[in-house]
Amino acid sequence: MTSQINKNFPFRLFLAFIILFSILNLIITEPVIPILGFHGIMTSKTPTSSLGDMHYPQQDLEKILEYFIRNNYWFLTTQDLYTFFLTKSQKIPKAHSSQKPIMISFDDGYKTVYTNLLPILDKLEKKYGKKVKVVLFINPGVLERKGSPSSTHLGCQELREGLKQGFYDIQSHGLNHKDLTTLTRQELVKELQQAQIKLRKCTQDLDPQQQVASHFAYPYGAYNKQVQSYASKYYLSSYAYNNRILNYGCLKNYYEIPRIPINRQVSFQKMLDIAEGFHQIKSQQKCENK
Numbered sequence: 001m002t003s004q005i006n007k008n009f010p011f012r013l014f015l016a017f018i019i020l021f022s023i024l025n026l027i028i029t030e031p032v033i034p035i036l037g038f039h040g041i042m043t044s045k046t047p048t049s050s051l052g053d054m055h056y057p058q059q060d061l062e063k064i065l066e067y068f069i070r071n072n073y074w075f076l077t078t079q080d081l082y083t084f085f086l087t088k089s090q091k092i093p094k095a096h097s098s099q100k101p102i103m104i105s106f107d108d109g110y111k112t113v114y115t116n117l118l119p120i121l122d123k124l125e126k127k128y129g130k131k132v133k134v135v136l137f138i139n140p141g142v143l144e145r146k147g148s149p150s151s152t153h154l155g156c157q158e159l160r161e162g163l164k165q166g167f168y169d170i171q172s173h174g175l176n177h178k179d180l181t182t183l184t185r186q187e188l189v190k191e192l193q194q195a196q197i198k199l200r201k202c203t204q205d206l207d208p209q210q211q212v213a214s215h216f217a218y219p220y221g222a223y224n225k226q227v228q229s230y231a232s233k234y235y236l237s238s239y240a241y242n243n244r245i246l247n248y249g250c251l252k253n254y255y256e257i258p259r260i261p262i263n264r265q266v267s268f269q270k271m272l273d274i275a276e277g278f279h280q281i282k283s284q285q286k287c288e289n290k
């Protein structure tokens, strides 16, 4: 009996090794990029009653960003994703070739992206010598007006500061955060076009290559064929908000890039699981079914 087990042991070990190797191989070669979608950032001082689940605790966010830095992640801008992964019009630079790509985005331009996030990014840069890039999807129609008291939203000046420091990738979320699927063509064009014009006006001198407002995120994640078609007249790509991981190996339509909503209910561990790609096998199946 004992000798039977011993005889089988090398074979079983071999089998276990093969299975483990295939799983690892699948994880490593799967062409996925998690794109996380945040909103505002709250601190321990923020009265929780006034905020929904949408705002994320500052301490947890700092922990996760620090984890990404220490584990050699590449914080993609929208243009990086477009150039190196979607269109592949340029080769991935050597400095990034061993890194794990991820995108961290913040929607709606809450002021806390300036007051509670920028100090973390600054602190992490001083500690690790690495710059965390975050993508902001902004509605210029709801930007803070000059001189208005304590707005909940960012002003142009704050956007400019984060851009100048190299932390913000400023992109468009429509002029007034309207559900684009409910608009007339004329209103739709206004939402798409005016958002781009206003954001570029705010950042003009800091953005000679006009990378600001070249990409778009649908308000409420809502889009249809007409919205996609008009978005493609003004923007190079558009982001959804649909709880899926981007498998860029099979994404043909640049106007439905998936994103994963992150709210207060998403724990630190869950976010690590997403980032480390434990949802990859699921995303591959979706791709094949298409």
Ligand SMILES: [Zn+2]
Residues within 6 Å of the ligand: 107, 108, 173, 177, 219, 220
């Ligand atoms: Zn939004």
